[in-house]
Amino acid sequence: MEMTEKVQSILDYGEICDHCLGRFFGKRSHGLTNAERGRALRITHELAGNTPHAEPVSEACWICAGEFEMVDLWAEKVVEALAGLEFETFLIGTKVPPLMAESEEMVWSDLALRDPEPLKAEMNREVGKAVSARIEKPADVSKPDVVAILDLGAGTVEIQINPIFIAGRYMKYERGIPQTHWDCRLCRGKGCETCNYTGKQYPDSVEELIGRPLIAAFDAENAVLHGSGREDIDARMLGTGRPFVMEVVTPRRRQVDLAELEGIVNASAENRVGVTFSGWADRKTVQSLKSDKAHKKYRILVEIDGSVSPEELGTALDQLKGVTIQQRTPKRVSHRRADKVRERRVIDIEYGGVQDDAFFIDVVGEAGLYIKELISGDNGRTRPSLSEILGRDARVTSLDVMLVETGYDGE
Template sequence: MGMNEQVKAILAYGETCDHCLGRFFGKRSHGLSNDERGRGLKIALALEENQPYKKFAGTCWVCGNFFDDVPLWADRVIYATKDIEFSTFLAGCRVPPMIAENEEMVWSDLSLAEPEPFKSEVNREVGKAVSARTGKVVDFKKPEVVTILDPATGGVEVQINSVFFYGRYQKFERGIPQTHWDCRACKGAGCEKCNFTGAQYLDSVEELIGRPVIEMFNAENAILHGAGREDIDARMVGTGRPFILEVVSPRKRSIDLAELEKTINSTAGGRISVAIRRWADRAEVETLKSNKAHKKYRILVEVDGEIAADEFAKAVKTLEGVTIYQRTPERVAHRRADKVRERTVLGIECVGEQDGKFIVEVLGEAGLYIKELVSGDSGRTRPSLAEILKRSARVTSLDVTQVEGAQEGE
């Protein structure tokens, strides 16, 4: 079937606007909009049949003259996003089932090889109209805002994409978890046990960083993505732990990171501290989480009974470079798979004494359980310091002093 025959067949379904007719041949020729293409096809048919050309003035059986309303949809998008700061966007559309069915019927009946879907043209035409009026740029890959048109309701739904920044945090106070924990009793709903806060702990590193961030960005939420995590009773000192903070649905974007860092640190009251390095993106979150970083710890070790400092130091040194077999510790068994992990002690030494306890510095491969390296965890970790000393030993305080494996470009 030639093109003119296909055009006649399409027009036989009913009155068809230039946009929709042109879209059925949307990938034919370049440098034309669909309405120009459709008008050209109607002119070519009129010339071939030596009939008068009639400008379209009816109601399109495919789209119901949707494209007459492109300026109105542009108005709606501009109104829906008026309080949001953004420079790039993408227009999307929920296609009414009737329109989808109409065009798919023609594709199938006439075996059309090069049509463009209704959705693509709507997104492009509304995007162009919004861009022309606002100076905002259409971005198909990483738009800051996505607007979804819903012709069925006349509404516009707005999705604001997250922003991300990368930095390091220090935690100076024990007892603060890394991320928000819902109350175990009520699962976050609020009850007497949690004083109706819904939280197991009133503060977390995530919230101490996130609260001022949410306010400054006028955002819905802030999610902390850390390079590993420290125990709730450990401090994170020294060089700090790398993190990326995801700012969810920010209505403001042009925030000065130096000013943000200052605000976070002043509101944290010395409990945590952040050094914000730069902006980041979503792809880096996965890299941060998958990079297995070596960690350096400073611990206080208490040993049962009397032991000479040099004997203790010698026993500690025998663990250096050794592969440790650790069955999942009892303390984390409720949230970790029960298996044996092999981890290496990269460096370890006793560096002093404090209050009858020994100060030990350990550089461990990612995932090495430090408390169990000392205590043996009832034989679940071997070898252990307690096994070498042939007496009970335990960690009474633990600080993380260094997390290696920093992000590129820090």
């Protein structure tokens, strides 16, 4: 079908504005707006048919009902909705009523059009240009700070504020603090007498101790911690700290000095948790952090039943060094982990000294190695174990994570 025939077929559907007529051929002939393209097609069709020129009535367009005459109005609505927010880049999105979408898709299908541009794409572009001119900030299709959603059916604008990500490392100096918020096991976060109506299983978490100052600084709704693994609640995180990314949810402010914020977090955490921020991050950083399998170094204090000399202990530890351990899911985590056997390697293990009747042991293990079970054997679920090699019960009485070594360095 020739283009003039296609134009005639489109006009036969009913009154149509130049914007919508041009959009049906929107990917042809660069350098024109859709309105210019539509006007040119209309005039060419009239010349070919020797018919009088007739200006379209935009409000009567059977597809958009005159929406493109309201670009400036939509731009003003967006600017008003963005008032009070800190941002550098934005993006426009559009919710198109089903009837509008179905109408243009019907024409695409009926006429086998190959070069159309959807109505929402033109609205996004045209309103975006109008907003950019008003606020003197650029649109960014890849990583906008905020997204303004035009709802053509409701006539409203919804603002979506994209999160901020901050990378760093944290230290946990106090035992008994979980990494992330836990809902109360009884009420599941609703609040009950057992949790003193807080809805929390534990009063604080690393996530909350870091997150509360961030929520205040960015005027945000929430802050979520993404860590490179996690330490047990009764373990400390010392040494160089654990890599993490903090996701600040719905921040109304974005211009915050990270060095100053780091000091505020450390002061408010009262030596329970400490952080060093390495810089701004993004969602890809979170994905890299989660996918990176880190080696970890632990310092543990071990009690052993009966009399054991440092030499005997050292000989037993040598039998674990470099060995691949078979670990069935420990009993203590079986309620939340799949019951299966995992293979993890002990990269290094050394005797580190004595304290009273207990021994310090330094362990470097692959990601996912259960250290407590490496010592106790977990009733035979972990093999080999220190208990099995010594032929007597051994148990970890304290555990500190000293190093989390990843390919991701938090930068």
